[in-house]
Amino acid sequence: MRVAESVNAALHDALGDDPALYLLGEDVLDPYGGAFKVTRGLSTRFPGQVLTTPLSESGIVGVAAGLALAGDRAIVEIMFSDFVTLAFDQIVNFAAKSVSMYGRPVPMPMVVRCPTGGGRGYGPTHSQSLQKHLVGVPGLALYEMSPFDDHRDLFATMLGREEPCVLFEDKILYTRQMFTGGTIDGLFRYDRVGEITRVGVGVGVGDPTGCDVALIAPGGMVHRALAAMRSLLLEQEISCLLLVPRRLYPFDGDAVRDLLGGVRAVVVAEDGSGGGTWGAEVAHQLHQRMWGQLRRPVTLVHAADSVVPSAAHLEHAVLVQDTDLRQALEETFLG
Amino acid sequence: MTLSVSASGHAVREDLLTDDAGLLLVIRHFESKLLDLFDRGLLNGTTHTCLGQEHVPVALAPLLTEADFVFSNHRGHGHYLALRRDPAGLLAEITGREGAVCGGVGGSQHLLNGRYLSTGVQGQSLPVAVGTALHLARSEPGAVAVAFVGDGTWGEGSVYEALNMACLWRLPLLVVTENNGIAQSTPTSMELAGTIAGRAAAFGAAHHLTGTADVAGLRAEAAPLLAAVRAGAGPHVLEVDVHRLGPHSKGDDTRPAEELRRAAEHDWYAPLAAARPDLDERARRFVDDIAEEVLSRPLSGWRP
C-alpha cells in the first residue's frame, strides 16, 4: 500500500468512527480528492462531514478551531504546507492559546495537515519544510508522517491530545510504499517504541543500541536515511541506528536517550533550511542528557540556508541528499 | 446567577444587574472604576473601556441564550457584564485575584465563560465564530453565533474570509459592529474605504444600521434580525453607530477637546443619572464595594 493510500484509509476510518469529525480543505471533494489525492472518496462517503472551502487558509483553520470549541473535531488540509503561514495567527494565537490562556484547559481537538517538502521541482513557495517555524509554541504539537506509522492510530493520537496538532506529510512519501511486518530489506528491520520508530540491523533480533552511530530524522527523510545507512554498512561496516520520532514537538528527549543506549555519535537531520532548526532543539535536549557519553556534539544536517529552487539540479544542491547524510554520519562516527 | 456579597456588608442588589438602567449604570461605574484604579497604580497591564457603548450589549443581552456563542473583543467588559453579570469575577480577572474568571491568565481581553469568549487579536474571532455557527447549524439549530467587532477591525482579511464562508454556508452568524468612528487613534474615514453596508452586501449578508442609544429601541431593532438568523436566514451584520467617550485604553486619547465634547453630547449617562439619582448612587456603591472586596482577596493561583 502506498503512503497516500494509508493516510486516505486512516481518514476514512476516522470520519466513519466519529460523526462529529469534520474534514475541511481546498479542492478536497471528489472526483478531484485533494491536490495530492489524499482525500479521495471521503466526500462521497461522508458528504456531511467533508467541506470544500474557499482559498482561505486562515479562515478555515479558524473554522476548525470553532468546531473544536463547540465540541466537534476537525482536520484541515492545507494544500501546500507553505501556505500554513497564512494560518499562523489562528494556530499560534488562537488554537494553541485557547488550550491554556483561559486559566483552565479548553479541549481543542484539531489537526492541520500540511503536505510538505521539496524534491518535486515546485519551486520556492511550494517546496518548503516549515516545521521549525512552529517549534516551541506552547499548546501546539507537531507530528510528521512516516512510511512506518499506523496512520489510523496517528490521527486518533493527535485528536486524543485535545490540543491543536500540525501534521507534516512529506509529499515525496505519498507515492512510496508503506513498510510492513517489521522488515525493510535483507539488511534492516524496524519496530516502534512509543512514538518512535527505530530502524537498524539489530532491531527486533539483537541489540539495536550496539550501533556505531545514530541518526534521528523525521519521516520524510527515511528513504534517504536508509540509502545512507546501507552504503555506510556495506562499504565501511559502520552500523547506524535510525530513530524516526513521529512527534517532533514536544520532543521526547528521555525516550530518545533511552533508545540510544550507549551510542556515542549522533546526527540529527531534517529538510528545513539552516538556522534556528528543529535539529538544534533535539541536539540541545540530547546534550543535556548525554553530554558525558557523546564523543562529540550532535551533528546537524539540514537544507542549505536558502530558498528551494525549481530547476532539478539547483533543488538537488539545496536539499539534503543521502550522500550528505552518509558523509555526516561517517564524520561524526570517525571524529 | 450568583453574585458576590460585598465585604463591607452592602447587600448586593440583584435588580441592579437585571434592570436595563441598573446594568447600564453598573457597567459605566465599573469602567470608570478601572480607570480610577489605573490612575492610582492599582491595575496591571492595559484595559479598553466601553464608556459610551454600554447600551449595545445591554440591549442585546436578553435576546441571547446560553446556547448561543458570543465572541467579544478587546473592548469587552460591557459585553461580559451584560451577558454574564459577573462583575466580581471580571474585576478579579483584571486584577489577578482569587475568583478570577480565567485565573488571571487571560486578563481584560481574554475571557471564557460558558459560550462567551473574547480574544485580543482583531478579526481573529470571526472565522472561529463561523466554525461554531457551523456546529450550531448542524447540531443545535436555532442557536446563533454573535461576534462583536469594531469598525477598524473591518480592515482585517479574516473578516472577509469568515463572511464569505458564513454566507456560502448560510450560517447563523450575527456580526455586531460597534462603529465608534475611530480605531485606537485613527478615524474610520482614514481606514475604511466604502462602507460596512457595502462590504456586507458584497457577500449577500443582510445589514442593518442604527444610531439609537435607547436600549429598548435598539433591542426592538435587533430582535427581528436575531430571529431571522435563528430561523436560518443566514448571516446578518448589525452596525450600531456609537461614541467612544474615553481613551482607546488609558490616557491615550489624542482627539481635540471639541471632538470629545461632541461625543459626550450623545452620552446617555447624565440624563439617566438625573432621572434616577438613587439608582445611580446604588450602582456606584455596588461597584465600589465589589472593588474593595475583590482587591482584598489573595492573588489568583495558576500553574502553566
Ligand SMILES: Cc1ncc(C[n+]2csc(CCOP(=O)(O)OP(=O)(O)O)c2C)c(N)n1
Ligand atoms: C490584529 C491586531 N492588530 C492590531 C491590534 C491593536 N489594536 C487593538 S484595538 C485596535 C483598534 C481597534 O479598532 P476598532 O475595531 O474600531 O475597535 P475599537 O477599539 O474602536 O472599539 C488596535 C489597532 C490588535 N489587537 N490586533
